[in-house]
Amino acid sequence: xxxxEQKEQVQKEAKEVKEIxxxxxxxxTVDKILTWASYAFPNNEVVYWPPGGSRVSVTFAQFADRVxxxxxxxxxxxxxxxxxxxxxxxxxxxxxxxLRYVDLFYAIPSIGATLFTVNIRLAPHEIMYIxxxxxxxTLIINIDDFEPFxxxxxxxxxxxxxxxxxxxxxxxxxxxYGVKMIPYEDLLKHEPLREFPEIDExxxxxMLFTSGTTGPPKGVYFTHRQLMLHAMSVTIALSYPPYNxxxxxxxxxxxPLFHVHGWGTPYVVMLSGTRKYxxxxxxxxxxxxxxxxxxxxxxxxxxxxxxxxLLTHPDSQKYDLSGLxxxxxxxxxxxxxxxxxxxxxxxIASGYGMTETxxxxxxxxxxxxxxxxxxxxxxxIVLRTGLPIPLVQLRVVDEQDRDVPKDGKSMGELVVWSPWxxxxxxxxxxxxxxxxxxxxxxxxDVAVWLPDGYVIIVDRLKDVIKSGGEWISSVKLxxxxxxxxxxxxxxxxxxxxxxxxxxxxxIIVPKLGQRVTEDDIKNYLTQFxxxxxxxxxxxxxxxxxxxxxxxKTSTGKxxxxxxxxxxxxxxxxxx
Numbered sequence: 001x002x003x004x005e006q007k008e009q010v011q012k013e014a015k016e017v018k019e020i021x022x023x024x025x026x027x028x029t030v031d032k033i034l035t036w037a038s039y040a041f042p043n044n045e046v047v048y049w050p051p052g053g054s055r056v057s058v059t060f061a062q063f064a065d066r067v068x069x070x071x072x073x074x075x076x077x078x079x080x081x082x083x084x085x086x087x088x089x090x091x092x093x094x095x096x097x098x099l100r101y102v103d104l105f106y107a108i109p110s111i112g113a114t115l116f117t118v119n120i121r122l123a124p125h126e127i128m129y130i131x132x133x134x135x136x137x138t139l140i141i142n143i144d145d146f147e148p149f150x151x152x153x154x155x156x157x158x159x160x161x162x163x164x165x166x167x168x169x170x171x172x173x174x175x176x177y178g179v180k181m182i183p184y185e186d187l188l189k190h191e192p193l194r195e196f197p198e199i200d201e202x203x204x205x206x207m208l209f210t211s212g213t214t215g216p217p218k219g220v221y222f223t224h225r226q227l228m229l230h231a232m233s234v235t236i237a238l239s240y241p242p243y244n245x246x247x248x249x250x251x252x253x254x255x256p257l258f259h260v261h262g263w264g265t266p267y268v269v270m271l272s273g274t275r276k277y278x279x280x281x282x283x284x285x286x287x288x289x290x291x292x293x294x295x296x297x298x299x300x301x302x303x304x305x306x307x308x309x310l311l312t313h314p315d316s317q318k319y320d321l322s323g324l325x326x327x328x329x330x331x332x333x334x335x336x337x338x339x340x341x342x343x344x345x346x347x348i349a350s351g352y353g354m355t356e357t358x359x360x361x362x363x364x365x366x367x368x369x370x371x372x373x374x375x376x377x378x379x380x381i382v383l384r385t386g387l388p389i390p391l392v393q394l395r396v397v398d399e400q401d402r403d404v405p406k407d408g409k410s411m412g413e414l415v416v417w418s419p420w421x422x423x424x425x426x427x428x429x430x431x432x433x434x435x436x437x438x439x440x441x442x443x444x445d446v447a448v449w450l451p452d453g454y455v456i457i458v459d460r461l462k463d464v465i466k467s468g469g470e471w472i473s474s475v476k477l478x479x480x481x482x483x484x485x486x487x488x489x490x491x492x493x494x495x496x497x498x499x500x501x502x503x504x505x506x507i508i509v510p511k512l513g514q515r516v517t518e519d520d521i522k523n524y525l526t527q528f529x530x531x532x533x534x535x536x537x538x539x540x541x542x543x544x545x546x547x548x549x550x551x552k553t554s555t556g557k558x559x560x561x562x563x564x565x566x567x568x569x570x571x572x573x574x575x
Contacts, residue, residue, distance in 0.1 A: 027201040028228040030267060031110035035196075037270035038064035041247075044273065048099035049291060050281025053168050056099060060270070063102075068192035070107035075197075076190070077162065077182075079138070081112020084202035085223070085423070089113040092136035092160075093258075094120050094146045096282040100166050100184055101257045104140065105266040109205035109224060110196045116207040117258045120146065121554035122217070130209045130217050131157045133426055140164040140184070143171055145282070150177055168281070201225040207426075208260060210355045211554050219426030220356050222261075226420040229391060230358045231267035237389040238272060240365035242349045242382060243327060245272050245299055252278035252291060254302035255329075259555050260359040263301070263329065274299075285313045293319045301327030304337055305556040307348075308489070311340055312512070321346050329353060329360075331557050332457060332475045333383055334490070336482030342379075349382040352457060354443060356435070358420040361394065362386035362455065383479075385447065385457045392418040396449040401438050406449040411458060411471055414447040415440035446471070463560055465494030465502050472504055472538050474560075477525075480534070481506055484524050486514035489550050491558045492540065497571045504540040505567055509550060518543035542570055 026032075037044075042061035049055040058066065074091075082088030091108050093115065095101045108115040116134050118127060131153060139153060143165045154160060154177055165173055166184040173181055201224045209217035222230075238245040245251070251274045253265040261267075269277045278295050280288050289310060291297065307326055310316060322345025329351045338348055353359030364386035370378065388394050396404050396412040404412035421441045424432040435442050446459045458464070458473040465472040474492040481490045489509040494502035510516050521543045529536045544567070551559040 027198065027224070029110065029196075029199055029201055029203075029224040030106060030205060030227055031196040032228070033231065033267050033270050034064050034067055034106050034110070037273070041270075041273050041275075045276045046099060046102065046279070047276060047295060048279045048281065049295075050096075050098070050168055051284040051287040053281065058099070063099075065192055066099075066103050066188060067106040067110070068194075068196075069190045070103050070187045071111050071196065072193040073187035073190035074107060074113065075111050075193070077138075079108075079111055079113045081197065081199055082114060082203045084200045085204065087114050087204050087207075087221075089138065090116050090134060090136040090207065091138045091140060092116040092118050092131065092134065094118045094139070094141045094149065095166060095257070096120075096142060096145075097257050097262070097279050098142075098166075098168075098281055099279055102266045102277075102279065105257070105261075109203075109227075112197060112199040112203055114204045114207050114221065117261070119209060119211065119217075119258050119554050121256075121258075122211070124149070124152075126217060128152065128156055130219065133209075133219050134207060135159040138162045138164065140166065142166045143173060144169055147174060154179060199224070201228070206261060208258075208355060211259075218355075218428065218431065220422035220424070221426070222358055222420065222422065226358060227261070227264070227267065230360065230420040231264050231271055233390040233392070234264050234268050234360050235271040237360075237363045237365060238268065238327075240363075241371065242347055242366060242378070243299075243325065243363070245274070245325075247273040247275055249274050249298045250276040250278065250296050251299045252280065252288075252295065252297045253327075254280075254283070254288065254300050254306045256283075256555070260353070260355050263353070263359060285309050286315045289313060289315050289319050292321065292324065298323065299325045299327070301329065303330030303556045304328060304333050305552060305558070307333075307341055307346075308337055311337075311344065312488070323347075325349075327351060327363075330555060332385075332479065334482030335383065335479045336484065336487060338379065338383060339483065350384065350386060352385045352445075356422045356425075356441070357416065357418065357443075358422070360389060361392050361416055361418065362388050364454075381454070384450075384454045387454055388416075388418075392416060394455065395440065396447045396455060397440075401440070404449060406451050406453070408448050408450045408456075411446050411448055411464075413461065414443045414445045414455065414457065416443060417441065446473075463493070465492075465504050467494070467497070467502050467504070467537070468500045470537075474504065476534065477504060477506065477538060477540070480525065480528055481508065481521060484516065484521065486510050486516035486520070488512070488514075489558070491550055491560060491563055493560050493564050493567065495564070495567050495570045497541075503571060504538070505570055506540040506543045507550065507563055507567070508543060508545050509547070510545065516545060518545070 038060045044060045079089040163181045204221045205224045207221040255262045325347045351363040353361045364382045394416045404410040477492040488511040497503040551562045553559045
């Protein structure tokens with residue numbers, strides 16, 4: 001009751017100040033980024049160039065006009081604003097990395113509605129599952145690739161009353177789906193909105209779901225305030241070396257916009273003043289290599305698989321990639337892949353985050369005392385999980401939530417606290433309560449804390465191998481194995497063992513034209529045992545060589561859930 005009275009008193013005093021002085025509060029809403037960036041950098045460029053399509057270019061000023069037109073049209077179509085921590089209209093989007101999608105990252109939240117980014121790489125039944133939880137009012141969909149989804153979605157999600165369809169080919173829907181349908185281009189013909197409506201910064205701006213690697217996808221949402229503070233913090237951290245992102249850069253992030261806000265890039269690119277923001281549409285690696293060359297891209301980023309695909313594509317050697325900077329996230333960068341990229345002149349630094357954290361929490365930026373280190377010494381730093389970005393606090397704790405020693409050896413769970421950690425899981429108070437224990441968000445990631453404050457993720461709690469009561473880091477083993485000259489891809493998993501509980505298995509895809517055996521890998525690891533880098537009992541009991549590409553999740557990470565299921569009887573069947 002006291003808190004309610006205090007709040008009412010604060011609101012009363014604020015109203016009196018406004019009446020006396022004319023003061024107006026400044027809510028942190030995403031339209032402020034658009035308004036500022038189009039004023040400060042009106043001639044900066046957004047380029048959309050899809051595979052097989054034509055290059056489209058708009059300035060930041062022209063982009064802002066597009067957003068205002070789409071926002072006005074959506075308001076006329078009846079989209080309703082939300083309230084603090086309460087949804088208004090929820091608009092589901094199924095699209096690739098296009099100019100239209102970036103329009104919507106601004107237009108939908110700026111009218112108080114919620115942008116629901118549908119992960120189009122999920123299995124169809126998972127897409128239906130998350131739509132049933134989200135219950136969107138409107139569906140905006142690319143019909144060039146996703147029209148077959150429309151009928152089953154409308155048959156099952158009865159809350160959707162409007163479909164807005166998009167196409168790069170001027171395509172129209174192939175049938176009448178029984179709801180109102182409008183082409184996206186009609187929104188761009190609307191008179192632009194002069195002023196965005198004033199909404200509370202605590203209004204939900206986006207909704208998204210985890211990729212479902214440990215169970216059904218879990219839903220979270222983020223407010224304007226959370227997205228704004230996240231974007232500003234990432235922008236600041238990206239200015240630190242070795243990222244060094246500035247107004248001189250051409251950015252083409254290779255994080256799908258449906259995956260955790262594309263790591264915040266639609267907002268960060270504007271805030272950083274990047275002179276050109278390149279959108280490649282649907283990912284085609286030959287096309288993307290061409291764009292890096294044609295558009296003179298200087299900064300990109302994504303999961304390690306993205307870098308691997310760029311380096312191993314048949315066209316890769318045609319292009320000079322020297323000077324390109326790659327921000328790594330999603331999973332640890334294998335040292336072998338890092339080395340392969342460095343031979344092409346690509347500079348890499350890692351970062352870390354989660355769907356539940358919008359996502360960025362840490363980045364492996366350098367401190368002033370690191371600037372004169374050798375390249376090999378810098379490598380040891382930039383391959384770490386990193387330091388917290390501004391406004392993030394973190395700890396590494398044991399099972400009783402006590403800090404573990406900062407010795408680089410004692411493993412514990414990484415727990416975090418920042419303004420942009422999700423408040424709750426949608427419709428799941430039990431998971432929410434379990435994650436937010438003792439006032440800290442528990443990430444489920446196992447880490448070590450170094451004496452200088454940097455952290456290194458050594459595994460997911462679900463991926464760490466528990467052998468004879470001790471932990472083995474699958475991430476550490478993967479990084480070492482990746483440095484073998486014949487290894488293309490590697491995953492290390494724990495399989496049930498009758499004596500030890502679990503033992504490690506390494507699954508390896510050789511590089512094209514290379515051959516490697518189980519003994520080769522075990523002998524290679526023995527060198528690291530002799531140097532004291534890993535214990536002897538960490539060497540995998542089995543090394544399995546496969547020719548097919550390792551299975552990937554919807555976000556491009558190696559799907560260990562599938563591998564664990566595939567090889568679960570490797571030790572049990574032999575007993």
